[in-house]
Amino acid sequence: MLEELRNHINAITPLTYEEFSFVCSLFVEKKIKKKQFLIKEGDSVKYAYFIVSGLLKLTYVDDLGKVHIVSFGMEDWWESDFQAYFTQSKARMSLQAIEDTSVLCLSLKNYQKMCLEVPKMKTFLIEMSNKGFIASQQRILSLLTTSVKERYEKLLQKYPLLFQRVPKAQLALYLGCSRETLSRISS
Template sequence: MSAILREQFSKYTDLTDGEFEYVLSHFTYRKLKKHQFLLQEDEWALNDYFLLSGCVKSYYTDVSGKMHILLFAVQDWWITDYEAYYDQKKAKVNIDCVEDTEVLCLTAENREKLCQELHQVEHFFRKKTNRRNVALQNRILSLLSSTAKERYEAFVREYPSLVQRLPKHILAAYLGVTRETLSRLYSSK
């Protein structure tokens, strides 16, 4: 399982076997079942989660009870409530498992320790943060300027395997459409 994390680090930086084992020793492992929460609103966001397997969704529920899905994470992706994680606050979002999921957990304290001790780890997290910022900007721009059909087609292009894995109501919530609209988009393909 640690090979997945090792592979991700190797995309951005070189770590010796010893350095990687040291980095890995700062993570803890968790196995969760479908519908179990990694993080709930108003809990302390103690960890950043690296997915070894499964699928999770991050979402916010507004005062009317409507779910707004911010993002998904699957194998080889990171997820948490980043404002809460970095600022040591309580979470605003929920993160729960769409499928049975395995994660490696990294506390903010251990992340900072690793970044101070190993320049390569700091470089890795800077690169990952840059990519996340670009992806979130593109998601916001898509929600503001694209039609439902364009958002759906882009999602299918970018994440073809997720389309089959996600329940239709969850995909609809992510795209900002009703389930009925999503069904029409499905049938028009």
């Protein structure tokens, strides 16, 4: 599991053996089964998760009880309820496995320690955060300005394997449409 993390970090910020050994000491390995939760709404959020293998979904339930899929997290991605993680508040979202999943868990205390002790990791984490912010803004703009068909086609183009791994009902929730609409536009 740690080799995947090393490759992920080195793609942006190469670390020495000593730096990487220290970084590794700050993570906890965890495996969860399909349908298990890493975070449930209302929980304290102890970790940010680096996904080694498997697939997760981050969901939000609105005041009317409607479920919204905020994101899917797959291999080489980081996922959490980041607002709750960084502010140490209660989760507003839930993080659940769609497949059996292996993650590396990083507590906020260890996140901060890592940034202090290995300045290259601060650079790495800023780069990853920037990519996440950009992706979030693109998703919001897409939801505001494009049709479901356009969102479907863009998602299919960018992540074709996702369509083999995620049930259509969940893809529909992510795209902001009904399953019937998704079936109609994907035919």
